[in-house]
Structure formats: C-alpha cells, structure tokens
Amino acid sequence: MKRNNDQQLFQAYLQHVKRENRIVYIWQISILITFILLWEVASRFYWIDPLLFSSPTTIFQVVINKLSDGSMLNHLQVTLLETIAGFLLGTIFGIVLAISLWTSKRFSSVMDPYLVIMNAMPKVALGPIIIVAMGPGYISIITMGAIISVIITALVVYSAFNEVDPNYEKVLKSLGASKGQIFKNAIFPATLPAMISTLKVNVGLSWVGVVVGEFLVSKQGLGYLIIYGFQVFDFSLVMASLVLIAIFAAIMYKIVERIEVWLIKHSTS
Amino acid sequence: MSFLTLENVSHHYFSKANFTKALDDISFSIQEGEFVALLGPSGCGKSTILSIIAGIIKQTQGKIRLQEKPIDLTTANIGYMLQQDYLFPWKTIIDNVLLGPKIANNVTENTKEKATALLNEVGLPNIASAYPSSLSGGMRQRVALVRTLINDPKLLLLDEPFSALDYQTKLKLEQLVANLLATYHKTAVLVTHDIGEAIAMSDRIFVMDANPGVISKIFEVPIEIRNEAPLLVRKHPKYQILFDKVWEELDKKEQLPNEEVVSTNHEAK
Numbered sequence: 001m002k003r004n005n006d007q008q009l010f011q012a013y014l015q016h017v018k019r020e021n022r023i024v025y026i027w028q029i030s031i032l033i034t035f036i037l038l039w040e041v042a043s044r045f046y047w048i049d050p051l052l053f054s055s056p057t058t059i060f061q062v063v064i065n066k067l068s069d070g071s072m073l074n075h076l077q078v079t080l081l082e083t084i085a086g087f088l089l090g091t092i093f094g095i096v097l098a099i100s101l102w103t104s105k106r107f108s109s110v111m112d113p114y115l116v117i118m119n120a121m122p123k124v125a126l127g128p129i130i131i132v133a134m135g136p137g138y139i140s141i142i143t144m145g146a147i148i149s150v151i152i153t154a155l156v157v158y159s160a161f162n163e164v165d166p167n168y169e170k171v172l173k174s175l176g177a178s179k180g181q182i183f184k185n186a187i188f189p190a191t192l193p194a195m196i197s198t199l200k201v202n203v204g205l206s207w208v209g210v211v212v213g214e215f216l217v218s219k220q221g222l223g224y225l226i227i228y229g230f231q232v233f234d235f236s237l238v239m240a241s242l243v244l245i246a247i248f249a250a251i252m253y254k255i256v257e258r259i260e261v262w263l264i265k266h267s268t269s
Numbered sequence: 270m271s272f273l274t275l276e277n278v279s280h281h282y283f284s285k286a287n288f289t290k291a292l293d294d295i296s297f298s299i300q301e302g303e304f305v306a307l308l309g310p311s312g313c314g315k316s317t318i319l320s321i322i323a324g325i326i327k328q329t330q331g332k333i334r335l336q337e338k339p340i341d342l343t344t345a346n347i348g349y350m351l352q353q354d355y356l357f358p359w360k361t362i363i364d365n366v367l368l369g370p371k372i373a374n375n376v377t378e379n380t381k382e383k384a385t386a387l388l389n390e391v392g393l394p395n396i397a398s399a400y401p402s403s404l405s406g407g408m409r410q411r412v413a414l415v416r417t418l419i420n421d422p423k424l425l426l427l428d429e430p431f432s433a434l435d436y437q438t439k440l441k442l443e444q445l446v447a448n449l450l451a452t453y454h455k456t457a458v459l460v461t462h463d464i465g466e467a468i469a470m471s472d473r474i475f476v477m478d479a480n481p482g483v484i485s486k487i488f489e490v491p492i493e494i495r496n497e498a499p500l501l502v503r504k505h506p507k508y509q510i511l512f513d514k515v516w517e518e519l520d521k522k523e524q525l526p527n528e529e530v531v532s533t534n535h536e537a538k
Contacts, residue, residue, distance in 0.1 A: 171351065
C-alpha cells in the first residue's frame with residue numbers, strides 16, 4: 001500500500017516534469033512562428049520596406065533556388081570547411097601554447113605582456129595584414145578563424161592548469177615523476193573539462209573570424225554572399241545567407257556539445 | 270652509520286616584501302628502522318622538513334644525506350603521505366595504487382599481484398576497479414598508504430596523514446600503519462600536532478618550536494610502550510607520564526605570546 005503511494009508520487013513528479021517541458025517547448029515554437037508571421041505580414045503590407053528587410057517567403061525561395069542550382073551548396077561547403085579548420089587549428093594551437101607556458105615559468109613570465117596585448121587586440125583588425133601576408137585565399141580566411149580563438153584558449157587553459165591542486169603534483173614528484181609525467185597524470189586529466197568547455201566558445205569565435213575574412217577577401221562562401229548581396233542591393237540574398245549561417249552555427253554548436261558529453265564520459269572511465 | 274642525517278639545515282621562504290626563516294639550523298640523524306615524530310605548533314616548519322627530505326623543495330642552507338648519499342628524487346625511493354589522500358579521482362583504485370610503478374615504467378604482473386596483496390592486507394579486497402569517490406575517508410587514506418608502500422620505499426614520510434579522519438578511524442589506521450612499518454622494518458618520519466599519536470607511534474619525539482623552526486627538545490619513548498600497539502599504549506601508565514612532559518614542553522612556548530596579548534589588551538583599556 002505504502003509502496004504504491006511512493007510510485008504514484010513518482011509518476012506524478014514525472015508527469016509534472018513532462019508537462020513543464022511541453023509548455024516551454026510550445027512557447028519556443030510560438031515565438032518563432034509569431035516572429036516569422038509578423039515579418040511576413042509587415043513586409044506584405046509595407047510596414048517595413050521589403051526591399052531592405054525582405055520577407056520569410058522570399059528568403060525561403062532564394063535558399064531553395066540557390067540550393068537547387070548548386071551555387072549555394074558550394075558557398076556553404078567552403079564556409080563550413082574554413083570554419084571547422086579555423087576552429088580546430090585555433091583550439092589545438094591554443095592548447096599547445098598553454099602547455100608551453102605551463103612547462104616554463106620563465107617563458108610564461110616573458111610572454112605575459114605580449115599575451116595581454118594580443119588578447120586585448122581585436123583580432124579581426126588584423127584581417128588586412130593577414131591577407132597581405134598569406135595571400136587572398138582560403139588560407140588567410142582559415143588563419144582568421146584560428147587566430148581569433150588561439151590566445152583566449154591559451155589563457156583560459158593555462159589558468160586552468162595553474163588551478164590544479166599542487167598536492168597532486170607533490171604526490172607525483174615524491175614518486176619521482178618527470179614534468180611530462182606530471183602533465184600526463186595530473187594536469188591534463190584534471191583540466192580536460194576546462195579544455196572541452198573552450199571548444200564551445202571557439203566554435204562561435206571561428207564563425208566570426210571566417211565570416212569577417214570572407215567579407216574582406218574571398219570570392220566564395222557565405223560571408224562573400226552577404227557582401228555581394230549588399231553591394232548589388234539583394235537583401236534577400238543577405239538574409240538567406242544569414243539564416244544559413246545561423247542554422248549551421250547552431251548545428252556545429254550542438255555537435256561540439258555532443259562531443260563534449262562523450263569526451264567527459266569517456267575520459268573519466 | 271645513520272640512515273638519514275640532516276646537518277645544519279635552514280630554510281627561508283622569500284617573497285618580494287620580506288622573507289621568513291621557516292627552519293633554523295636543524296640537525297638530527299635517524300637510524301634505520303627507527304620511527305621519529307616531529308611534534309609542534311602549526312607554522313613551526315615541520316611539514317617543510319618533510320618536503321625537504323622528500324626533495325620536493327630545496328633547503329636554502331645545510332646538507333641532507335640518506336644512507337650517506339645526497340638525496341636524488343628519481344632514485345631515492347621515498348614514500349610520502351599527505352594530510353589528505355590525494356587519490357586521483359579519474360583513476361581507479363588499482364591505477365592509483367600502481368601510479369608509482371607506472372611512473373618508474375615498471376608495471377608487471379608482479380607489481381599487480383603485490384598491489385592486490387597489499388590492498389587485502391589493509392582490509393580493502395575487491396575494490397580494485399572502484400573509483401576513489403565511492404570510498405570513505407578512512408578507506409581512501411588506506412589506499413594512499415598502499416600507493417606509498419607499493420614502491421617499497423626505504424623511508425616513509427607521513428605528513429599528518431590521520432588528521433583529517435574521525436577519531437576511531439584514526440586509531441585504527443595508526444594501528445595498521447604501525448603494524449605494517451614494523452613488519453617491513455621501515456624507517457619513518459611522522460609529522461603531527463597530536464601528542465598521543467606521536468607517543469603511540471614513534472620511538473623518538475622531536476618537539477619543535479616556531480619562528481624560526483627549531484628542534485627544542487627530544488623525548489625518548491620508553492621501551493615498554495614502544496612495541497605496544499597504538500590502541501594499548503594510551504592505557505599504559507608511562508604513556509601519561511610522557512604525555513604530561515611533552516605537554517609541558519609545548520605549553521611553555523604557548524604561554525609567552527599569550528601573556529603579551531593580555532598585556533597589550535590592558536594597555537588598550
């Protein structure tokens with residue numbers, strides 16, 4: 001009898017959670033639909049200038065047309081690859097830089113003012129110089145995507161390294177561990193969650209770098225489409241590119257989030 | 270020939286503003302198989318002595334010799350137990366225990382068997398694949414003890430290893446450690462601020478004084494209670510006599526600053 005009661009309470013709790021989730025979901029969908037509807041209506045009735053702000057249906061048509069004739073796919077592919085490459089390079093070099101800072105206290109002291117300046121510097125302002133140095137191609141754009149996240153990754157990861165309880169190091173030292181062994185056995189596993197959480201930040205940053213890079217130089221990519229659409233006054237094209245960027249940035253973010261969950265699960269077991 | 274010798278060891282901690290002399294001219298020697306306790310108020314530098322012997326920090330002056338040789342971390346084979354267990358939470362119990370052999374690149378079937386045997390000996394069978402988080406404080410400290418013993422250290426340094434445990438667990442662990450050390454005929458230095466623990470476990474007690482840290486008095490533990498189990502020692506009549514003497518010695522130091530505080534209070538009124 002008593003057990004039944006417990007079960008009932010548990011079921012009631014589950015029901016409650018389910019209901020709450022459904023309400024949130026309904027609100028989320030309604031906001032999206034209302035926004036799109038309002039936009040469409042406002043555009044149709046000329047409350048806003050359809051030439052400037054386009055409308056959901058036109059944007060949808062542009063996306064479909066450009067996708068079906070294959071031209072959009074190419075642009076999308078270029079931007080995605082550049083972003084992924086920039087993201088990976090930025091993260092890897094950031095972590096490598098953090099490790100070298102950790103390895104030598106003196107190196108980190110020497111680098112300190114430069115890191116502060118490089119971190120404070122708006123990286124996209126370096127765009128023209130990077131293009132001059134690397135040539136007006138995808139290498140420049142990937143560099144932009146990477147450079148934007150490398151310093152901040154290094155700083156965040158390095159400070160995580162320093163926050164590891166020094167007693168773990170003490171235990172390993174007393175067992176005769178080398179610096180490399182200390183890193184492998186204590187510092188790296190202890191800071192893995194911190195390193196993984198920089199991944200999520202870096203995904204967003206790489207999009208910024210790549211799109212700005214494409215603004216500046218390229219003949220391909222979604223950033224290029226935005227600038228091109230702006231120049232020929234085709235704002236439906238601009239909006240269509242923005243929508244695609246939003247969708248794919250969100251997808252990439254979700255993928256990284258999945259990877260994060262997977263990594264944390266498998267690094268602890 | 271003494272096993273471990275400290276000759277005129279001093280240590281200073283430096284900061285930009287000033288320096289503190291943590292240890293002043295410490296000299297003592299310990300015979301093989303002897304168990305020595307360093308007893309004193311917090312801040313008297315007793316943990317610093319251990320870190321110096323372990324080679325984790327380098328003394329600013331003086332000499333240390335282990336079996337007539339200067340201490341070299343990679344070959345010295347010194348076991349170091351800290352106040353907390355500092356088991357690595359992402360490693361299983363067996364991996365934590367095998368950390369020393371792993372660092373020495375010496376994980377064999379032999380060491381694995383030894384690990385299992387030692388875990389059995391401390392009363393922890395069948396937990397090899399568990400994670401530290403699932404163990405109680407006392408169990409974790411026993412695992413840390415096994416991690417220390419698996420390398421078969423010549424010298425054991427115990428830095429208040431029981432201070433974070435509840436009283437009952439503490440007494441049991443004292444017993445266990447005393448038994449194991451006697452069985453394997455180990456030399457050990459115990460740092461503690463617990464007079465009872467020092468008497469129950471050691472052969473000699475070095476009472477320390479703070480600011481700067483010096484050894485102010487050495488007590489020999491009477492032979493009758495030296496070989497008694499730590500639980501029984503506390504009931505021995507000679508235990509109380511020694512306890513009072515040590516207490517008096519420690520108390521003498523505490524009175525001076527206290528009186529000063531009182532007199533300044535008077536002035537304030």
